[in-house]
Amino acid sequence: MDPAARNTRRALLLAAPALGGFAAFWLLPMARLVSVGASGPDGASAYLAVVTNPRYFRSLASTVVLSMGVTVATLAISLVAGIFLQRNRFPGRGLLVSLMTLPLAFPGVVVGFLVILLAGRQGLIGDVTSWLFGEKTVFAYGMGGLFLGYLYFSIPRVILTIMAAVEKLDPALEEAARSLGASTWQVTRDVVLPGLAPAMISSAAICFATSMGAFGTAFTLATQIDVLPITIYNEFTNYANFAMAASLSIVLGVITWAALAGARTLAGSGVAAAA
Amino acid sequence: MAVAIRLESCAKTFADGTRALEPISIDIAAGETVVVLGPSGCGKTTILRIVAGLESPDGGGRVFFDREDVTALPIEKRGVGMVFQSYALFPNMTVAQNVGYGLRVRKLPREERQKRVAEMLALVDLERFAARRVDQLSGGQRQRVALARALAIRPRVLLLDEPLTALDAKLREQLRVEIDRLLRSLGITAVYVTHDQAEAMALGDRIVVMERGRIAQAGTPQEIYLRPATPFVAEFIGTMNRLVGEVVDGHLVVAAGRVPLGGIAAREIMFRPEDVRIVEPGAHHLRATVVASFFLGDHTRLVVDAGSAAPLVVETRARRKWPRGETVHLALAEGAVLALPGASP
Amino acid sequence: MTGPSPRLSPKAEGAKRKPARYWLQLAFTLAVCAFLVVPVFMSILAGLTQNFFVGLNSGLTLRWVGEVWGLYSDTIWRSIGIALACLACTIVLGVPAAYSLARARNRLTRWIEELLVLPVAVPGLATALALILLYGTWREFRASWLFILVGHVLFTLPFMVRSVLAVMMSVDLAALEEAAASLGASFPRRFATVVLPNVRPGILAGALMVLTLSMGEFNLTWMLHTPLTKTLPVGLADSYASMRLEIGSAYTLVFLVMIVPLLVAMQWAATRMERKGA
Numbered sequence: 001m002d003p004a005a006r007n008t009r010r011a012l013l014l015a016a017p018a019l020g021g022f023a024a025f026w027l028l029p030m031a032r033l034v035s036v037g038a039s040g041p042d043g044a045s046a047y048l049a050v051v052t053n054p055r056y057f058r059s060l061a062s063t064v065v066l067s068m069g070v071t072v073a074t075l076a077i078s079l080v081a082g083i084f085l086q087r088n089r090f091p092g093r094g095l096l097v098s099l100m101t102l103p104l105a106f107p108g109v110v111v112g113f114l115v116i117l118l119a120g121r122q123g124l125i126g127d128v129t130s131w132l133f134g135e136k137t138v139f140a141y142g143m144g145g146l147f148l149g150y151l152y153f154s155i156p157r158v159i160l161t162i163m164a165a166v167e168k169l170d171p172a173l174e175e176a177a178r179s180l181g182a183s184t185w186q187v188t189r190d191v192v193l194p195g196l197a198p199a200m201i202s203s204a205a206i207c208f209a210t211s212m213g214a215f216g217t218a219f220t221l222a223t224q225i226d227v228l229p230i231t232i233y234n235e236f237t238n239y240a241n242f243a244m245a246a247s248l249s250i251v252l253g254v255i256t257w258a259a260l261a262g263a264r265t266l267a268g269s270g271v272a273a274a275a
Numbered sequence: 276m277a278v279a280i281r282l283e284s285c286a287k288t289f290a291d292g293t294r295a296l297e298p299i300s301i302d303i304a305a306g307e308t309v310v311v312l313g314p315s316g317c318g319k320t321t322i323l324r325i326v327a328g329l330e331s332p333d334g335g336g337r338v339f340f341d342r343e344d345v346t347a348l349p350i351e352k353r354g355v356g357m358v359f360q361s362y363a364l365f366p367n368m369t370v371a372q373n374v375g376y377g378l379r380v381r382k383l384p385r386e387e388r389q390k391r392v393a394e395m396l397a398l399v400d401l402e403r404f405a406a407r408r409v410d411q412l413s414g415g416q417r418q419r420v421a422l423a424r425a426l427a428i429r430p431r432v433l434l435l436d437e438p439l440t441a442l443d444a445k446l447r448e449q450l451r452v453e454i455d456r457l458l459r460s461l462g463i464t465a466v467y468v469t470h471d472q473a474e475a476m477a478l479g480d481r482i483v484v485m486e487r488g489r490i491a492q493a494g495t496p497q498e499i500y501l502r503p504a505t506p507f508v509a510e511f512i513g514t515m516n517r518l519v520g521e522v523v524d525g526h527l528v529v530a531a532g533r534v535p536l537g538g539i540a541a542r543e544i545m546f547r548p549e550d551v552r553i554v555e556p557g558a559h560h561l562r563a564t565v566v567a568s569f570f571l572g573d574h575t576r577l578v579v580d581a582g583s584a585a586p587l588v589v590e591t592r593a594r595r596k597w598p599r600g601e602t603v604h605l606a607l608a609e610g611a612v613l614a615l616p617g618a619s620p
Numbered sequence: 621m622t623g624p625s626p627r628l629s630p631k632a633e634g635a636k637r638k639p640a641r642y643w644l645q646l647a648f649t650l651a652v653c654a655f656l657v658v659p660v661f662m663s664i665l666a667g668l669t670q671n672f673f674v675g676l677n678s679g680l681t682l683r684w685v686g687e688v689w690g691l692y693s694d695t696i697w698r699s700i701g702i703a704l705a706c707l708a709c710t711i712v713l714g715v716p717a718a719y720s721l722a723r724a725r726n727r728l729t730r731w732i733e734e735l736l737v738l739p740v741a742v743p744g745l746a747t748a749l750a751l752i753l754l755y756g757t758w759r760e761f762r763a764s765w766l767f768i769l770v771g772h773v774l775f776t777l778p779f780m781v782r783s784v785l786a787v788m789m790s791v792d793l794a795a796l797e798e799a800a801a802s803l804g805a806s807f808p809r810r811f812a813t814v815v816l817p818n819v820r821p822g823i824l825a826g827a828l829m830v831l832t833l834s835m836g837e838f839n840l841t842w843m844l845h846t847p848l849t850k851t852l853p854v855g856l857a858d859s860y861a862s863m864r865l866e867i868g869s870a871y872t873l874v875f876l877v878m879i880v881p882l883l884v885a886m887q888w889a890a891t892r893m894e895r896k897g898a
Binding site for chain 3: 007008010011012013014015017018019021022025026028029030032033036077080081084085088090096098099100101102103104105106107108109110112113114115116117118122124152155156184209212213214215216219220229232233236242245246249250252253256257260261
């Protein structure tokens with residue numbers, strides 16, 4: 001047989017175990033999920049419930065708004081800090097970077113707990129504000145706390161991506177701009193930021209998708225926070241409304257997948273979220 | 276140990292439809308070094324890979340080692356030694372481990388293996404580097420390790436895929452000599468692929484010039500250079516001058532003068548730059564004006580305008596300056612004039 | 621490049637008097653870092669003080685850590701076990717898959733790459749629901765730790781594949797394999813002696829990633845677990861909800877102690893790979 005064809009066939013065979021497991025444990029279950037989603041009293045229109053039903057729509061809307069807010073805030077913060085860290089060397093920089101990327105591995109639950117430590121009833125912020133203003137500020141158990149928590153696990157990831165992208169920027173472009181008389185701000189606006197655009201797009205998508213699908217943080221802070229993953233969880237566990245839970249989670253999955261796929265086409269490289 | 280190679284009607288069409296090779300047949304004698312020469316995309320690497328067993332020829336094509344039909348034999352079983360363009364040295368192994376890899380695969384006992392590895396390293400002058408890791412070596416050294424590794428298994432055939440292309444000019448010349456010495460002393464059958472015609476001329480017992488998947492000409496370096504069979508071969512090997520004119524009385528008459536044709540009857544002739552001499556007015560065949568001159572150290576290349584479609588190239592050893600616009604008088608050496616089959620009569 | 625370089629090295633830049641901008645950015649970056657790090661320290665402290673509300677003055681103690689061990693040691697062992705099993709599975713499934721993606725570069729393999737990433741692109745909640753709906757009725761499977769393992773492997777496999785694939789693409793595998801084949805090596809032999817040794821850095825980086833992700837996985841595991849198959853993050857959620865702050869903190873401390881070395885190792889492995897140009 002043609003050696004080239006033989007090699008290709010053998011190579012494809014080697015992917016079979018992974019694919020087989022994937023088909024059995026993800027594709028098939030997902031197919032079942034889709035069909036269960038359509039098996040409720042509303043049938044296939046349950047998939048539109050996220051838009052037609054006001055309760056679910058509110059849940060989706062607040063999740064989207066929250067995720068977008070987190071994305072914008074994270075990008076802004078990470079750009080300033082990331083560019084600064086990558087371009088300036090000072091004693092302790094390495095340690096700073098390592099410390100900032102620690103939360104990468106924290107599960108949402110731990111982040112929720114840390115938010116409580118910061119902004120909960122006995123939180124640090126509450127102590128500080130009561131000492132400063134006499135009033136204890138507690139916001140951990142609502143959207144404010146969730147926002148803080150999502151910020152917490154998004155910043156490390158995005159900062160790392162931005163720093164890596166800054167390192168790959170061609171210094172010659174900025175030097176050319178400066179030789180033409182551009183000020184630092186103009187160089188940043190016209191050369192650096194456009195150069196970072198792919199990295200910004202892909203990290204924004206990851207940030208958005210992760211926030212949309214995050215569960216642990218909201219779960220720890222309060223099971224009554226109205227974000228879509230919590231709604232899905234409640235439908236499944238408390239109301240045993242499997243069809244609704246299934247259809248809502250499919251819709252959520254499609255949204256996060258679409259965000260990542262869209263960013264991939266825009267930015268042109270491998271992108272995936274990690275919760 | 277050396278075997279003869281025979282390719283019978285080997286063609287190759289790739290899966291995406293590209294036709295890399297038209298049916299060709301080649302006979303290589305045992306111990307001969309054949310250089311397959313041509314520009315990129317001409318199919319020369321494909322021929323090598325078919326001999327190696329990395330590609331199989333389209334239906335009907337056959338490969339023989341001596342009288343054995345090896346067409347269906349995969350490369351693992353063909354007993355060829357191959358030197359790759361990128362050397363493909365194993366980064367996870369030392370030099371000695373690389374060279375001994377094929378012997379380990381053949382389950383040679385350790386003592387014998389070590390002896391053979393030492394022998395090979397001595398052959399390529401790298402004994403001191405046996406324990407080095409591959410990434411610590413220079414380009415030339417890596418090339419020699421690749422050679423030693425291919426030779427260690429005592430292959431029936433040695434196949435070299437543009438082994439010197441990645442090296443700088445000086446190193447290339449040096450290694451060319453070494454490879455030539457090695458091939459001759461080993462008496463092994465070798466197929467050498469390159470796009471560098473100087474290399475081909477230096478190393479080949481015979482050269483096969485390829486053009487777009489076909490053999491343009493096969494012959495000794497002298498035959499190829501002095502009697503090119505097609506315009507492509509003529510222009511690919513070295514530089515060729517062309518003149519078109521009218522045949523009058525055994526001479527080719529052009530605007531710049533008349534060139535004795537010496538028996539050839541063709542309106543278009545070709546000749547090599549080194550066969551043109553600069554002479555005194557009166558003894559000349561052509562008058563031309565200098566367009567540019569390049570002092571290349573051991574000779575000067577002159578580009579002159581003789582009123583033909585393309586400027587002529589002349590080589591001279593005279594050490595003087597050639598200002599632009601100066602008139603020169605040229606004479607062709609005897610036997611320098613070539614006409615090609617297919618050139619209009 | 622002749623003449624003096626027009627570009628100032630970062631060191632030379634710093635030697636000039638720094639503009640206010642620099643100090644502002646530094647302060648901002650430090651503030652961000654504080655935001656990320658201070659709660660962690662608070663948590664560590666809380667887990668080690670006698671009484672969180674009294675603070676450090678109540679003295680340091682390991683009793684909370686001791687209590688955590690008494691209550692939750694099974695979750696710790698289970699998480700470690702599942703992480704190691706997950707690692708084994710992702711290596712066995714992922715390395716060959718990465719090889720096939722690296723060698724057979726065609727449309728089919730691009731689809732496969734996309735497919736494998738789906739469990740990561742889609743919320744863990746959805747994957748878990750899907751698994752429960754299809755396999756929930758199979759009692760033995762549903763109640764065993766293997767159920768959780770399946771979820772973890774689905775989630776971590778793309779990371780192992782991607783890590784190994786990156787290294788495979790940076791090495792000219794085709795040429796190396798052809799060279800080994802020309803020397804007579806059969807496929808299994810050259811896979812073991814030539815392919816695998818050269819992708820070791822990728823497997824190492826992938827392994828650290830898989831271990832870290834598996835140990836910290838919650839979204840999937842919360843849905844898939846049963847009271848008898850709790851993992852560490854599941855236990856953490858429990859303790860935050862029902863136990864006093866000191867115990868939750870001590871438990872978090874235990875988690876940090878396990879995960880931080882892995883993170884450090886990942887950073888070290890990454891810089892090592894960068895230096896080697898992989």
